[in-house]
Amino acid sequence: xxxxxxxFKRLLKRLLIPSVPFRPLSGDPLPSQCNAPLENLPxxxxxxxxxxxxxxxxxxxxxxxxxxxxxxxxxxxxxxxxCFCNTLGNSIIDALVAHSWSAPSLASTRSKAQVTDTxxxxxxxxxxxxxxxxxxxxxxVLVMIRFHFRVIRPIAHKYMRWSLGRLASxxxxxxxxxxxxxxxxxxxxxxxxxxxxxxQLFGVGNLPENAAGAxxxxxxxxxxxxxxxxxxxxxxxxxxxxxxxxxxxxTYDQIFNQIYGDGNEKKPQVDGKTPPTTERxxxxxxxxxxxxxxxxxxxxGLNLLHTVLFTVKDQTYLRSIIQPPNMxxxxxxxxxxxxxxxxxxxxxxxxxPQSDRDQKQAKREPLRFEGDxxxxxxxxxxxxxxxxxxxxxxxxxxRMKSDLRLWGYVMWDAPRLERLGAKDMLQQQWETY
Numbered sequence: 001x002x003x004x005x006x007x008f009k010r011l012l013k014r015l016l017i018p019s020v021p022f023r024p025l026s027g028d029p030l031p032s033q034c035n036a037p038l039e040n041l042p043x044x045x046x047x048x049x050x051x052x053x054x055x056x057x058x059x060x061x062x063x064x065x066x067x068x069x070x071x072x073x074x075x076x077x078x079x080x081x082x083c084f085c086n087t088l089g090n091s092i093i094d095a096l097v098a099h100s101w102s103a104p105s106l107a108s109t110r111s112k113a114q115v116t117d118t119x120x121x122x123x124x125x126x127x128x129x130x131x132x133x134x135x136x137x138x139x140x141v142l143v144m145i146r147f148h149f150r151v152i153r154p155i156a157h158k159y160m161r162w163s164l165g166r167l168a169s170x171x172x173x174x175x176x177x178x179x180x181x182x183x184x185x186x187x188x189x190x191x192x193x194x195x196x197x198x199x200q201l202f203g204v205g206n207l208p209e210n211a212a213g214a215x216x217x218x219x220x221x222x223x224x225x226x227x228x229x230x231x232x233x234x235x236x237x238x239x240x241x242x243x244x245x246x247x248x249x250x251t252y253d254q255i256f257n258q259i260y261g262d263g264n265e266k267k268p269q270v271d272g273k274t275p276p277t278t279e280r281x282x283x284x285x286x287x288x289x290x291x292x293x294x295x296x297x298x299x300x301g302l303n304l305l306h307t308v309l310f311t312v313k314d315q316t317y318l319r320s321i322i323q324p325p326n327m328x329x330x331x332x333x334x335x336x337x338x339x340x341x342x343x344x345x346x347x348x349x350x351x352x353p354q355s356d357r358d359q360k361q362a363k364r365e366p367l368r369f370e371g372d373x374x375x376x377x378x379x380x381x382x383x384x385x386x387x388x389x390x391x392x393x394x395x396x397x398x399r400m401k402s403d404l405r406l407w408g409y410v411m412w413d414a415p416r417l418e419r420l421g422a423k424d425m426l427q428q429q430w431e432t433y
Contacts, residue, residue: 203299341394
């Protein structure tokens with residue numbers, strides 16, 4: 001028991017939530033003398049208030065109020081789990097399933113049966129038919145919280161600056177300094193978790209740098225990945241994942257140009273110099289080879305991306321973690337040699353029976369913008385499809401001259417798009433498509 005409590009306190013010190021008792025500042029009146037109206041509510045109502053907060057709001061409230069802090073301490077485990085679920089909204093399911101595949105060893109041992117079982121469980125959870133994974137399990141949730149605050153959220157903020165900077169250049173406006181709205185945050189979070197899950201199930205994933213071989217190919221065809229994984233999501237949600245993919249790919253493409261040259265160099269560049277040839281040296285004058293390695297690197301997921309973006313500054317070390325000798329991808333991924341979202345795969349999917357979403361498109365069912373809500377389409381999606389249902393994504397939007405994914409068109413709320421002039425720009429581009 002003592003070991004558990006000690007471990008619990010160490011974990012909490014790494015989070016935003018305080019692990020020490022609240023103490024009023026010197027000279028402040030005693031808590032009983034300065035209770036706010038909310039603090040005078042019955043304990044049951046105070047507990048309900050705490051249970052409705054996100055982790056950030058919980059942290060702020062218990063730091064500000066000794067009464068609410070004491071209430072929190074009485075039921076700390078449940079409060080943390082509940083508030084993390086509130087933080088992620090419906091994406092808690094994506095986070096739980098991604099967490100179940102976070103062990104590095106799984107990338108080299110996964111099988112088609114394991115991945116299929118995960119996908120079946122994932123679909124059941126999304127439909128609300130499976131109570132086998134309880135989102136209030138305490139210890140796994142603590143690990144997930146650490147991953148969220150240390151990896152997901154910093155990348156989400158980096159993505160926001162990257163994509164909105166490109167939107168500003170498109171609209172000839174100054175970059176937005178506004179923080180993400182709650183709905184925008186949820187869209188970005190779920191796209192990041194789903195991209196991470198895709199990397200874990202079908203990409204290189206978390207394979208250790210010193211792994212003896214390549215990531216285990218689970219044996220899925222591009223059509224199977226499309227039907228069993230991506231078709232779980234609404235079409236605009238698939239485009240959210242592709243917006244994240246565009247960001248990750250762009251990040252690594254820039255790094256490859258820095259440390260390997262522009263593709264015309266026969267030896268990689270480190271700090272502007274060509275080092276002696278080693279077993280890690282790759283000949284990138286072959287564009288096919290470069291593209292293969294780039295996609296494999298993208299498919300290693302968000303842990304590596306976070307390291308590259310926020311931790312590593314030395315280019316020599318950066319090159320060593322970006323390109324270990326055996327990091328290759330044998331299975332299809334989102335785009336690349338065998339494109340999951342490419343024209344061939346999508347045409348083969350449409351040769352089979354129509355899905356419910358295909359039928360909605362065929363009937364031109366109305367899909368109006370109903371405000372910025374987590375589970376409803378964003379304004380940009382309803383604008384380009386003129387408020388009718390469309391099940392087109394991937395290749396079908398690649399054909400546009402302007403790459404909408406560079407500025408994350410499906411991520412942003414209506415007020416932001418209208419204020420920056422992006423809505424009008426989108427309508428004009430789509431008319432000429």
